[in-house]
Amino acid sequence: QQPVQSPQAVILREGEDAVINCSSSKALYSVHWYRQKHGEAPVFLMILLKGGEQKGHEKISASFNEKKQQSSLYLTASQLSYSGTYFCGTGGAGSSNDYKLSFGAGTTVTVRA
Amino acid sequence: DVKVTQSSRYLVKRTGEKVFLECVQDMDHENMFWYRQDPGLGLRLIYFSYDVKMKEKGDIPEGYSVSREKKERFSLILESASTNQTSMYLCASSPIRQGGLNEQFFGPGTRLTVL
Numbered sequence: 001q002q003p004v005q006s007p008q009a010v011i012l013r014e015g016e017d018a019v020i021n022c023s024s025s026k027a028l029y030s031v032h033w034y035r036q037k038h039g040e041a042p043v044f045l046m047i048l049l050k051g052g053e054q055k056g057h058e059k060i061s062a063s064f065n066e067k068k069q070q071s072s073l074y075l076t077a078s079q080l081s082y083s084g085t086y087f088c089g090t091g092g093a094g095s096s097n098d099y100k101l102s103f104g105a106g107t108t109v110t111v112r113a
Numbered sequence: 114d115v116k117v118t119q120s121s122r123y124l125v126k127r128t129g130e131k132v133f134l135e136c137v138q139d140m141d142h143e144n145m146f147w148y149r150q151d152p153g154l155g156l157r158l159i160y161f162s163y164d165v166k167m168k169e170k171g172d173i174p175e176g177y178s179v180s181r182e183k184k185e186r187f188s189l190i191l192e193s194a195s196t197n198q199t200s201m202y203l204c205a206s207s208p209i210r211q212g213g214l215n216e217q218f219f220g221p222g223t224r225l226t227v228l
Binding site: 100 | 144153156203219
């Protein structure tokens with residue numbers, strides 16, 4: 001089952017912050033975050049693993065709450081280059097299932113000057 | 114750099130045609146994936162392969178089949194294309210690493226239109 005992302009879209013001015021949430025109805029082993037710019041392939045940002053630490057990529061960081069089965073992506077002091085659609089991908093525990101991800105519908109972020 | 118290439122960026126086919134979408138990766142990754150991407154639905158997994166000749170169905174396998182005869186190549190086949198298969202198709206690959214640190218690398222996508 002696909003995780004639920006919220007919000008669907010957000011518009012920011014340069015320098016503002018935003019939070020994107022990703023919630024799953026099933027237990028999670030890992031959460032991946034990807035960003036896709038218009039007309040391009042999705043690009044990996046970071047992975048969070050069960051029991052792992054909060055991760056960061058430039059001024060983008062993420063957390064993983066195992067109890068709530070939820071991950072949040074934090075865009076801090078946003079830049080124009082942060083515009084794009086952000087997807088979370090969730091993986092459950094198991095052998096082959098470790099490699100399969102269920103992706104959310106995406107959150108479109110628009111950063112304006 | 115990992116490179117995942119797809120045979121076509123744009124493809125137009127007629128209803129009932131057999132369609133082949135090819136994907137090649139150059140980093141010796143064990144896992145390969147086919148997704149379709151539709152507005153508002155995100156990425157949905159069609160098929161997954163974790164080794165040569167091995168495959169698993171994803172969430173929406175109906176109307177599709179796959180082939181993986183060589184490690185670097187993963188093909189998606191639409192046996193009889195239908196208009197509801199008009200979509201963007203993305204291929205991805207990932208390594209197998211301990212601890213689940215297995216990020217996926219995506220190709221540029223093939224936009225398929227079925228008339």
